[in-house]
Amino acid sequence: MNPSGRILVIDDEAGMREAVGDxxxxxxxxxxxxxxxxxxxxxxxxxxxxxxxxxxxxxxxxGVELLKSLRLASPDLEVILMTGYASLPTxxxxxxxxxFAYLVKPFEMDQLVATLKKALDRQHLARALRxxxxxxxxxxxxxxxxxxxxxxxxxxxxxxQRASAITGYTTNELIGRPIFSLLTPEGxxxxxxxxGSAVSDQDSTAVFETHLLKRDGVLVxxxxxxxxxxxxxxxxxxxxxxxxxxxxxxxxxxxxxxxxALDAAASGVVITDRGGAIIWANPAFTSLTGYPVSEVMGRxxxxxxxxQHEPSFYRSLWESILSGQTWRGEMVNRRKxxxxxxxxxxxxxxxxERGEITHFIAIxxxxxxxxxxxxxxxxxxxxxxxxxxxxxxxHELNNPLSVLTGHAAILKSTADPKIAQRAQKMVTAAExxxxxxxxxxxxxxRQPAERTRVALNQVVRxxxxxxxxxxxxxxxxxxxxxxxxxxxxxxxxxxxxxxIVNLLSNxxxxxxxxxxxxxxxVTTRPTADDRGVxxxxxxxxxxxxxxxQERLFEPFFTTKPLGEGTGLGLAxxxxxxxxxxxxxxxxxxxxxxxxxRMELPVDETAAETEASEESAEPPVRGQTILVVDDExxxxxxLAEFLAADDHRVDTAENGVAALDKLREATYDLIxxxxxMPQLDGPGLYHEVAxxxxxxxxxxxxxxxxxxxxESAEFLRESAAPTFGKPFAPAxxxxxxxxxxxxx
Numbered sequence: 001m002n003p004s005g006r007i008l009v010i011d012d013e014a015g016m017r018e019a020v021g022d023x024x025x026x027x028x029x030x031x032x033x034x035x036x037x038x039x040x041x042x043x044x045x046x047x048x049x050x051x052x053x054x055x056x057x058x059x060x061x062x063g064v065e066l067l068k069s070l071r072l073a074s075p076d077l078e079v080i081l082m083t084g085y086a087s088l089p090t091x092x093x094x095x096x097x098x099x100f101a102y103l104v105k106p107f108e109m110d111q112l113v114a115t116l117k118k119a120l121d122r123q124h125l126a127r128a129l130r131x132x133x134x135x136x137x138x139x140x141x142x143x144x145x146x147x148x149x150x151x152x153x154x155x156x157x158x159x160x161q162r163a164s165a166i167t168g169y170t171t172n173e174l175i176g177r178p179i180f181s182l183l184t185p186e187g188x189x190x191x192x193x194x195x196g197s198a199v200s201d202q203d204s205t206a207v208f209e210t211h212l213l214k215r216d217g218v219l220v221x222x223x224x225x226x227x228x229x230x231x232x233x234x235x236x237x238x239x240x241x242x243x244x245x246x247x248x249x250x251x252x253x254x255x256x257x258x259x260x261a262l263d264a265a266a267s268g269v270v271i272t273d274r275g276g277a278i279i280w281a282n283p284a285f286t287s288l289t290g291y292p293v294s295e296v297m298g299r300x301x302x303x304x305x306x307x308q309h310e311p312s313f314y315r316s317l318w319e320s321i322l323s324g325q326t327w328r329g330e331m332v333n334r335r336k337x338x339x340x341x342x343x344x345x346x347x348x349x350x351x352x353e354r355g356e357i358t359h360f361i362a363i364x365x366x367x368x369x370x371x372x373x374x375x376x377x378x379x380x381x382x383x384x385x386x387x388x389x390x391x392x393x394x395h396e397l398n399n400p401l402s403v404l405t406g407h408a409a410i411l412k413s414t415a416d417p418k419i420a421q422r423a424q425k426m427v428t429a430a431e432x433x434x435x436x437x438x439x440x441x442x443x444x445x446r447q448p449a450e451r452t453r454v455a456l457n458q459v460v461r462x463x464x465x466x467x468x469x470x471x472x473x474x475x476x477x478x479x480x481x482x483x484x485x486x487x488x489x490x491x492x493x494x495x496x497x498x499x500i501v502n503l504l505s506n507x508x509x510x511x512x513x514x515x516x517x518x519x520x521x522v523t524t525r526p527t528a529d530d531r532g533v534x535x536x537x538x539x540x541x542x543x544x545x546x547x548x549q550e551r552l553f554e555p556f557f558t559t560k561p562l563g564e565g566t567g568l569g570l571a572x573x574x575x576x577x578x579x580x581x582x583x584x585x586x587x588x589x590x591x592x593x594x595x596x597r598m599e600l601p602v603d604e605t606a607a608e609t610e611a612s613e614e615s616a617e618p619p620v621r622g623q624t625i626l627v628v629d630d631e632x633x634x635x636x637x638l639a640e641f642l643a644a645d646d647h648r649v650d651t652a653e654n655g656v657a658a659l660d661k662l663r664e665a666t667y668d669l670i671x672x673x674x675x676m677p678q679l680d681g682p683g684l685y686h687e688v689a690x691x692x693x694x695x696x697x698x699x700x701x702x703x704x705x706x707x708x709x710e711s712a713e714f715l716r717e718s719a720a721p722t723f724g725k726p727f728a729p730a731x732x733x734x735x736x737x738x739x740x741x742x743x
Contacts, residue, residue, distance in 0.1 A: 005051060006031075006047075007031050007049060007053065009032070009053045010034045010036075010040035011053075011054075011082075012035050012058055012059050016105070020112065023113065036058060036059055037054075037058045037066040037069075038060055041073060048074070051079070051123070052078075052079050052080070054079060054081055055082055055083065067081065076123060078123050079098075080100055080102075080112075080116065080119060081102050082112075083102075083105065084106075100118075144162065146166045146243070147240070147242075149239055150239075151236070154179045154180060157237070159171050166220065167212065168215030182212055184219070186211075190208060190210060206224075206225075209221060220246045222242045222244055223245050224241070225240070225241045268281070268284045268286075268364040268365070269284065269361065269362070270282075270301065270361070270362040270364065272362070273358070274359065275300075276301065281296060285364065289333070289335050290337055291336050304335075305334065306332045306333055306334045308331075308340070309331060322357065324357065326347065327347045328347075330345070330367065341366055343365065344370075345363065346362070398724075402634050403633045405431065405726040409641075410640060452492075453489070453490060455486075456496070456535065456600070457524055459496050460482065462497060463500040463501045464504070466501060467501065474511075474512060474518070475518060476508060476511055476520055477519040479519060479522070480521075481522070481524070483526065486525075488602070489600055491580045500535070503598075505569075506569065507537050507538075507539035507596075508520065510593075514542060519539070519540045520540075530602075532582070532599050534597060534599045535599075536597045537596045538593060538594070542593075543590040544588040549588060582599050582601060583599050584596065619737075621646040622648075623647045623668040623736070623740075624667050624668045624669075625642055625669045625670070626651075626658060626661055626670045626671070627639055627642070627651045627672075628653075628676070629676070635651040636651070639651055650667070654676045654678045655684035656679045658679075658684055662688070662691070667698075669698045670698060670700070671701075671735075672685075672700070672702065673701070674702065681701050685699060685720070700720065701715065701720050702722070703722055722735070
């Protein structure tokens with residue numbers, strides 16, 4: 001096969017120029033000719049040649065000088081110098097000028113042709129090498145990971161643009177820098193261990209996570225994958241691929257803080273051709289979707305369509321990626337088993353060297369847990385708003401309930417037994433209303449946990465009272481087997497109330513769809529060693545599978561349909577019980593219902609039981625008391641209570657009026673509502689501290705709702721006795737005794 005190539009011959013000697021040109025043309029080369037250096041340089045610039053054969057002595061310029069100009073005009077041009085005046089300095093100049101060869105006239109034409117072929121071979125090899133390097137460079141510079149190449153001492157000899165973006169250093173600044181200068185001391189120690197293992201060939205591949213120290217001093221989490229680089233069987237360096245996982249780490253940290261512990265799921269990665277046919281998928285894709293990679297090769301991601309999106313959704317997606325844009329969004333997809341799940345997906349077009357889209361890369365992530373967390377946060381916000389509303393409603397309800405219970409208590413003291421019996425019914429009904437209000441407030445409560453003496457049976461009854469209507473409507477038989485004289489606990493009654501309501505609600509959900517008879521049994525008893533109390537909630541539902549039992553208390557795990565549960569209820573319940581030093585467990589056989597058992601320790605210092613009553617003490621009498629409340633009826637009832645115990649009573653409608661009364665008269669005690677117009681209870685307390693400090697420890701406050709954080713903090717700081725609305729005469733007497741005995 002004849003050689004091919006464009007060759008330029010530059011020589012002012014016509015005979016030599018034509019002889020060389022004729023020989024090369026006979027060999028199949030395309031030959032150009034030039035007499036002067038400037039003429040030859042112009043032809044190279046305008047016509048392009050693969051090689052030039054140049055006489056070293058030309059009329060206008062030396063061949064060595066021309067060599068430099070030719071290399072600038074055409075870096076790929078191979079140059080062969082020829083001369084009839086050979087000298088060592090000239091040869092050295094030719095070599096320094098990067099000439100391929102230096103021939104001395106006279107020479108054989110076969111020698112020239114052979115030399116020319118070698119020059120062209122070198123040129124073709126160099127071009128192929130550059131093209132190969134360009135392909136790898138495109139991969140290295142467009143991949144979303146940082147790539148480092150290190151020698152065996154850990155010094156960087158290559159870094160891609162992503163490495164520059166992650167570290168904040170330019171690529172030039174990275175070259176020659178020790179890798180451990182980019183790491184924390186602990187990270188540097190681990191890398192040095194890996195490098196030492198690499199040199200001794202004990203560990204050819206290492207994958208680990210560490211902190212990377214950016215140029216501005218900020219620490220970012222990276223995942224590093226390090227592999228030996230070998231040449232002729234010897235380890236000559238280390239290739240490191242770093243991925244910035246800061247966002248993933250931040251998400252993990254936030255999830256851990258809110259739920260205790262969550263693992264980050266690996267993302268599925270899929271590569272398709274321009275038409276969407278799958279040509280590659282990673283193992284995480286199989287874990288995410290249930291489809292083996294071999295089963296989806298050549299198919300499109302339409303196999304995951306859920307039917308939850310309109311055709312316009314997919315049209316918009318394709319319009320975005322076909323226009324060269326990266327698409328990011330969320331969709332509902334279908335797994336191989338038919339189950340639906342929410343997915344966050346990023347689809348990035350891949351372009352060739354002409355800018356044409358050839359492939360798409362899709363990164364897929366299951367966001368079921370994130371969606372459930374968002375649901376939980378949304379429900380928490382709604383609950384907080386409901387709590388604020390209920391606090392106001394409770395204040396408005398408790399005031400008339402206090403008036404009702406007060407008048408009923410006064411009627412009970414009459415001589416007519418029929419009237420007293422009717423009054424007791426009024427008191428019972430009003431107290432039930434008060435408990436319902438308190439139960440609702442307990443569910444929406446925002447203040448910190450408070451440990452007090454707790455009667456577990458009473459907490460159970462209040463929780464049942466809250467849910468009794470739902471049980472009746474759904475024909476659920478509720479059986480109570482509550483032990484008598486159950487030992488008292490020390491705990492947060494509101495939190496325990498929340499646990500019991502959740503267990504009862506779950507039991508109700510379990511039996512809701514089952515055929516009648518439906519039943520829920522609540523049992524309380526001392527533990528076998530009498531050092532604690534146990535509560536069991538048993539249902540006649542379908543039971544819990546062994547697989548579900550293993551994950552029952554995991555955050556975000558739920559057996560309810562999508563949108564009907566956050567999967568946080570039992571996790572929160574378990575956390576509350578364990579914070580009380582107890583345990584919560586479930587026992588179930590499929591088809592046999594389920595039993596949830598809670599055990600709590602008994603406070604050994606409190607030997608009292610739920611049946612024990614506070615010892616009766618005679619009421620304090622003969623005090624001069626100022627009652628401050630913006631509800632006239634409530635103030636009147638309270639004044640009548642106090643007058644029955646021989647107290648002298650004045651009333652004031654708010655804190656401002658109370659200060660006027662204090663300036664006019666002397667009082668032994670002040671009983672004040674917390675929430676009032678013009679000047680509320682805390683405001684009155686601070687004014688009394690300034691002008692009547694002797695009464696500061698003789699103030700009693702009445703609360704009409706679940707305390708907010710500010711009110712709770714005020715009462716903690718003031719240490720003032722309190723009683724809540726609706727109240728009974730015994731509550732008032734207890735608070736008065738507390739003040740009098742504290743003098």
